[in-house]
Amino acid sequence: MILSNIKKPTLLIDRKKVEININTITAKTKKSGIIFRPHFKTHQSNEVGKIYKELGINKITVSSVGMANYFMNDGWEDITIAFPLNIRELPEIQEIASKIKLNILISSSAQLQNIDICINSPIGFFLKIDTGYHRAGIDYRMTDEIDELLKISSTNPLLSFKGFLSHFGNTYGAKNINDIIAIYHSGIQKLLALKTKYQKKYPEIIISIGDTPSTSLIEDFGKIDEIRPGNFVYYDWMQKNLGSCREEQIAVAVACPVIDINHQRNEILIYGGAVHFSKEFVIDTNRQKTFGSIVELSHTGWSESVEGCFLKSLSQEHGLIHADQAFMPKVKTGDLIGILPIHSCLTANLLKESYLII
Amino acid sequence: MILSNIKKPTLLIDRKKVEININTITAKTKKSGIIFRPHFKTHQSNEVGKIYKELGINKITVSSVGMANYFMNDGWEDITIAFPLNIRELPEIQEIASKIKLNILISSSAQLQNIDICINSPIGFFLKIDTGYHRAGIDYRMTDEIDELLKISSTNPLLSFKGFLSHFGNTYGAKNINDIIAIYHSGIQKLLALKTKYQKKYPEIIISIGDTPSTSLIEDFGKIDEIRPGNFVYYDWMQKNLGSCREEQIAVAVACPVIDINHQRNEILIYGGAVHFSKEFVIDTNRQKTFGSIVELSHTGWSESVEGCFLKSLSQEHGLIHADQAFMPKVKTGDLIGILPIHSCLTANLLKESYLII
Numbered sequence A, B: 001m002i003l004s005n006i007k008k009p010t011l012l013i014d015r016k017k018v019e020i021n022i023n024t025i026t027a028k029t030k031k032s033g034i035i036f037r038p039h040f041k042t043h044q045s046n047e048v049g050k051i052y053k054e055l056g057i058n059k060i061t062v063s064s065v066g067m068a069n070y071f072m073n074d075g076w077e078d079i080t081i082a083f084p085l086n087i088r089e090l091p092e093i094q095e096i097a098s099k100i101k102l103n104i105l106i107s108s109s110a111q112l113q114n115i116d117i118c119i120n121s122p123i124g125f126f127l128k129i130d131t132g133y134h135r136a137g138i139d140y141r142m143t144d145e146i147d148e149l150l151k152i153s154s155t156n157p158l159l160s161f162k163g164f165l166s167h168f169g170n171t172y173g174a175k176n177i178n179d180i181i182a183i184y185h186s187g188i189q190k191l192l193a194l195k196t197k198y199q200k201k202y203p204e205i206i207i208s209i210g211d212t213p214s215t216s217l218i219e220d221f222g223k224i225d226e227i228r229p230g231n232f233v234y235y236d237w238m239q240k241n242l243g244s245c246r247e248e249q250i251a252v253a254v255a256c257p258v259i260d261i262n263h264q265r266n267e268i269l270i271y272g273g274a275v276h277f278s279k280e281f282v283i284d285t286n287r288q289k290t291f292g293s294i295v296e297l298s299h300t301g302w303s304e305s306v307e308g309c310f311l312k313s314l315s316q317e318h319g320l321i322h323a324d325q326a327f328m329p330k331v332k333t334g335d336l337i338g339i340l341p342i343h344s345c346l347t348a349n350l351l352k353e354s355y356l357i358i
Helices: A015-032 A046-054 A065-072 A087-097 A143-154 A169-173 A177-198 A212-217 A237-242 A344-350 B015-032 B046-054 B065-072 B087-097 B143-154 B169-173 B177-198 B212-217 B237-242 B344-350
Strands: A010-013 A060-062 A078-084 A101-106 A123-130 A159-166 A206-209 A252-262 A267-271 A292-295 A310-314 A318-322 A336-341 A355-357 B010-013 B060-062 B078-084 B101-106 B123-130 B159-165 B206-209 B252-262 B267-271 B292-295 B310-314 B318-322 B336-341 B355-357
Touching: A015 A046, A046 A065, A060 A065, A065 A078, A065 A087, A078 A123, A078 B252, A087 A101, A123 A143, A123 A177, A143 A159, A143 A177, A159 A177, A169 A177, A169 A212, A169 A237, A177 A206, A177 A212, A212 A237, A237 A336, A252 A344, A252 B078, A267 A336, A336 A344, B015 B046, B046 B065, B060 B065, B065 B078, B065 B087, B078 B123, B087 B101, B123 B143, B123 B177, B143 B159, B143 B177, B159 B177, B169 B177, B169 B212, B169 B237, B177 B206, B177 B212, B212 B237, B237 B336, B252 B344, B267 B336, B336 B344
Parallel strands: A010 A355, A060 A078, A078 A101, A101 A123, A123 A159, A159 A206, B010 B355, B060 B078, B078 B101, B101 B123, B123 B159, B159 B206
Antiparallel strands: A010 A252, A252 A267, A252 A336, A267 A318, A292 A310, A292 A336, A310 A318, B010 B252, B252 B267, B252 B336, B267 B318, B292 B310, B292 B336, B310 B318
């Protein structure tokens, strides 16, 4: 890695760590005999997609029609858009469905109403089920609603029912690893009950789940059929705090130029702000509001996070690091400093045009 | 405005409100006889830049070298980069300085060290002064440091000292209007003392300040020479909460497709998440954590914010609105709903490629 070429905040992607992260989950899914359909919303990059492809992945998840289009144009032929159907984009969805194997998400009858007019290619659909996160989807107890949706969809031979899909997003708010595992088991129990009920009529249906915390911690996926985590490819400081990864698994750091140093306040001003990191933060173990953790960069990668140092605030382009007294003499204006982001998905989205695979 | 063409989260920019916002500040600066050098980091758009140009603005502020380049390429010829010098970008800065009138910011001697080698065109510089925000700049009391910087810079005839520049960013954390005004007066007092001390030797120097809250509330800028607010062009829910604007001055709303409606929880799921809004929030008067305020869209603009409704959470692409019971029957899947953003600068940055001037 040629650090001297970096002039502005740049996402460094450690290819080796990315490969290990992918291989770790792949191995678990192979052992459990289930489908691994990673979520590409985290990286949104054809270059990172290529790493996945080299490691044998051929089914992917995305969270927007635009992303489906982007990855289809790079040769991906089996895509699930894991976001409930936006009926305003039906013409664009039809365009993609006419070319590749596409699955969409349905969570209400209103979404189905315009499909007959706009879609004239075969398309798969999952029913989006809410097992307790309460963001999107049909409440898992509402089997009347599920029956109604399946009845409406059955009149259209182009629509094939693929199964039940859920995102256990409440694991992100879990207090500890045991909580995450409990949310996982409670969620799959609900989904399995649905599968049992409906598979008599639809023998091919599957259960698909997606969050990084639970899919990182669970070793044996038992009766699940498919997982769709995304964040695990990079992980981040939030996942490390949650306990779903170890720090050395974090595969991205943002290289930021050092702009100024304040010795009175033990602060380092960097070029790197909310337009590079977003505004996500965690309350760290020392009870500090933390927008990122600090690492030292080298030509081969980065160090462990430096104790006593953290990104304490962000404005649009500025970031302010609180540094330990011992760290201050190591840094000078014009250096590059590394930041492990709080939420790698949002950071990678903002640095889509400023990254480097090392 | 043709709402039916909108398929994904789109920033609606109300040209009339933008013009009023620009004219209001312009009129105050003319009355006070000072320079108005608006900050273009808020909109980052040549189209909005054109509105400014039509209203007589010809000096601008930006917060990155990339932005300076972008606006220079659209014909702007007098630009201040209001971000302390990133010495890694000196070659790019030289390129711009060779073509237009450019001012940069200096806050330490380390920043000056490489200038002699890299810069061979005339360039203006401001000393960045910290009057109490404690993000960046030289403490206003450190006149020894100021003396040293002026001494170093005086050896280079290409460098011309323009004056003292400050950003009263602490006004954003103010509790009320009186607080904002107090921060403003305390800040300018410190800057005026510096100007008085140094203008004997440098008779041309000016004082430049920048935040939207104080420049919106102050009517007579007195002895200040230049203001550089940016956010005022759009304002947002945060500024409205601070008291620096009225709701009807907010000139942007994000049009978001309605994806699903949950009648049990009075919630509306929209396509519009952290990759469109960023993750900024305010604690609203009802003590709710609010990621945006809700308005009804029409073909000519948008309504007042709907009472009892607010954007309660954001994930990457999803937004979840808590709606008042009375509002629920008005909304159906596939509609567009408007969101007044919390922080328009971050939202506009994320929607740079998805906006509509109405």
